[in-house]
Amino acid sequence: MKKLIQNTAFLLGILILFFSCERLVFSSDPENDPRTTFQYLWDRVDQQYAYFDVKQVDWDEIYLTYSEKIQTGISDDSLFSYLGAMMNELRDGHVNLFSEFNMSRYDIRLLGPDNINFRFIQENYLETDYYYTGPFVHDFIAEDEIGYIRYASFSNLFTDENMMFIFDRYKDTEGLILDMRQNGGGYLLNVFKFLSYFSMSEDPVYTTCIKSGPGHEEFTEPEPVYSTPYDTVLHYTKPIAVLIDRGSYSATSMFSLATLTLDNVFLVGDTTGGGLGMPNGGQLPNGWTYRFSITRTLTPDGINYENGVPPDHYAVLDSSDMQQGYDTVIETALDVLLGR
Amino acid sequence: MNVKKLLILLLFFSLLFSDDSISSDKYLFSDVGLGYSHIKDTGTSPLRYHGLYSGMKAGLYTSNLRNIFNVEGYFSYTLASASSYYILNYFIGEISFSYLHTLPVIKNDNLRWRVGGTFDASVSGALNPDFQNASLNVDFLADLMISSIFEYDFKLSEKRKHFLFFHYDLPERNYRAFFSMDLPLIIMNGRPEFPYLNEEDLDYLTRHYYIGGFTMGTELGLKRYLKNGNMIEIAYRWRMLTSGKRDIHLLERATHELTTAFYFKLN
Numbered sequence: 144m145k146k147l148i149q150n151t152a153f154l155l156g157i158l159i160l161f162f163s164c165e166r167l168v169f170s171s172d173p174e175n176d177p178r179t180t181f182q183y184l185w186d187r188v189d190q191q192y193a194y195f196d197v198k199q200v201d202w203d204e205i206y207l208t209y210s211e212k213i214q215t216g217i218s219d220d221s222l223f224s225y226l227g228a229m230m231n232e233l234r235d236g237h238v239n240l241f242s243e244f245n246m247s248r249y250d251i252r253l254l255g256p257d258n259i260n261f262r263f264i265q266e267n268y269l270e271t272d273y274y275y276t277g278p279f280v281h282d283f284i285a286e287d288e289i290g291y292i293r294y295a296s297f298s299n300l301f302t303d304e305n306m307m308f309i310f311d312r313y314k315d316t317e318g319l320i321l322d323m324r325q326n327g328g329g330y331l332l333n334v335f336k337f338l339s340y341f342s343m344s345e346d347p348v349y350t351t352c353i354k355s356g357p358g359h360e361e362f363t364e365p366e367p368v369y370s371t372p373y374d375t376v377l378h379y380t381k382p383i384a385v386l387i388d389r390g391s392y393s394a395t396s397m398f399s400l401a402t403l404t405l406d407n408v409f410l411v412g413d414t415t416g417g418g419l420g421m422p423n424g425g426q427l428p429n430g431w432t433y434r435f436s437i438t439r440t441l442t443p444d445g446i447n448y449e450n451g452v453p454p455d456h457y458a459v460l461d462s463s464d465m466q467q468g469y470d471t472v473i474e475t476a477l478d479v480l481l482g483r
Numbered sequence: 484m485n486v487k488k489l490l491i492l493l494l495f496f497s498l499l500f501s502d503d504s505i506s507s508d509k510y511l512f513s514d515v516g517l518g519y520s521h522i523k524d525t526g527t528s529p530l531r532y533h534g535l536y537s538g539m540k541a542g543l544y545t546s547n548l549r550n551i552f553n554v555e556g557y558f559s560y561t562l563a564s565a566s567s568y569y570i571l572n573y574f575i576g577e578i579s580f581s582y583l584h585t586l587p588v589i590k591n592d593n594l595r596w597r598v599g600g601t602f603d604a605s606v607s608g609a610l611n612p613d614f615q616n617a618s619l620n621v622d623f624l625a626d627l628m629i630s631s632i633f634e635y636d637f638k639l640s641e642k643r644k645h646f647l648f649f650h651y652d653l654p655e656r657n658y659r660a661f662f663s664m665d666l667p668l669i670i671m672n673g674r675p676e677f678p679y680l681n682e683e684d685l686d687y688l689t690r691h692y693y694i695g696g697f698t699m700g701t702e703l704g705l706k707r708y709l710k711n712g713n714m715i716e717i718a719y720r721w722r723m724l725t726s727g728k729r730d731i732h733l734l735e736r737a738t739h740e741l742t743t744a745f746y747f748k749l750n
Contacts, residue, residue: 165737168725169737172529172530173529354678355677421616423616424616426527426530428529434614
């Protein structure tokens with residue numbers, strides 16, 4: 144029995160020794176103080192943010208500006224305000240800082256006028272018996288010559304049956320209006336799915352590259368992205384007007400960008416909000432989280448529309464048109480579609 | 484010839500000349516464990532996540548006085564947190580093969596030192612929905628380890644016990660105490676590239692592959708032989724991993740686990 148106790152003590156001693164290994168091998172944890180948090184966030188953005196070139200932001204200068212404000216002992220509220228303001232220098236809707244008590248954001252929509260009033264569209268174009276099919280609101284307008292389809296968010300899922308019903312209903316129209324004003328984005332998967340009903344193209348719709356190193360211009364080689372046609376027969380090949388504005392952001396900007404390669408699709412309205420990068424999240428030493436874009440999306444010929452995809456036909460809501468019952472953006476689209 | 488090559492050669496020859504002519508006890512086993520784990524992946528957070536760890540494994544264990552062969556599958560789940568409300572879900576799935584040969588260096592019939600190798604291949608996944616496109620990460624790890632185990636067989640003789648007014652007899656019981664340790668020879672890692680990214684079309688096999696890092700594990704336990712030949716086991720298991728300096732973002736994890744296992748004798 145004495146031997147057993149000796150052996151057990153020996154083994155326990157070894158075990159304790161290897162417990163200590165963990166502390167010896169593992170890295171130390173960061174301090175939770177304002178300076179460390181500031182430095183960590185600045186470094187992460189510096190090394191991983193994808194759009195310093197188009198945003199034309201001198202991030203080193205931003206460091207100097209904000210560094211002197213971050214003093215040891217400042218309140219969490221003040222620290223959040225400074226860090227949020229620093230992030231907003233990037234003027235990017237995909238850049239946020241999150242804490243238990245606040246979320247910093249840069250509201251791209253405010254760069255342009257609010258370009259849609261759905262109540263107005265209901266009263267003057269759709270009346271009361273329009274259709275809801277999945278996430279789509281739609282009906283005939285312009286004496287049944289045009290199909291109007293409103294898709295308010297790429298976060299809303301739809302089925303093939305939804306799309307087939309809509310295609311069948313509007314197959315004899317002269318053109319379609321896809322209203323994506325104030326569509327703030329959603330799932331990229333939905334962009335390709337939606338696009339697949341309108342595109343027969345085998346060519347890439349855009350290219351994407353991912354940050355590959357800490358330098359501002361370190362990216363992977365541009366990788367072409369394709370949209371696979373849903374079906375070779377069931378396609379709407381007549382002219383399509385996509386209505387956009389500054390609130391058409393992220394996935395909607397992606398969709399707008401992809402339509403640039405399609406001959407029968409044109410953009411009407413205001414420049415989109417941009418937001419073509421994939422926002423990537425992470426955590427700060429004090430536990431708050433952040434996100435910003437770490438990919439770059441370009442047209443197949445290399446143009447970067449991160450600051451917004453411009454319309455082919457500029458139009459914003461005009462109050463005098465509205466007094467006469469006209470949505471200026473829809474009317475501009477109808478002018479082009481019907482050759483008025 | 485460096486030490487690693489020498490150890491690989493020793494392992495190879497011990498496998499080659501192992502004598503399987505003596506009969507072996509074969510067991511089907513399964514164990515469950517509960518414990519504490521901490522994980523730090525600097526790709527998404529500089530903070531160390533601490534949480535509750537649960538694991539289970541099952542496999543085939545073959546043992547005789549000369550060698551041990553073990554094949555097992557293992558799955559674990561950790562629910563961890565680093566700050567007030569961000570939750571990390573961490574999964575590990577692993578298969579493992581090990582062979583250990585008794586070294587004739589200890590002149591005690593009850594005490595054995597066995598040395599051999601273990602091959603592990605694992606996939607681990609981290610899910611933290613707050614990290615947007617970095618919310619899901621998958622890592623691949625394959626390693627070849629030098630394994631060793633000390634085993635000590637002992638008996639507790641029959642005893643008469645008293646408890647209040649009750650008298651009962653404890654029969655003779657056979658035990659095996661053991662302490663095992665695994666040290667790395669080669670570790671192959673498949674970790675994320677520079678940014679973490681999990682979009683719908685991302686190929687998870689596109690990883691930053693490299694050889695490096697450090698991992699080790701120890702286990703201290705006690706097996707009791709039952710009359711019908713089966714065994715039960717309780718053990719304390721510790722494992723740690725660091726993905727090392729060649730990783731783009733450092734991964735560190737450790738688990739401390741209390742396990743209980745049942746071995747069903749097949750022959």
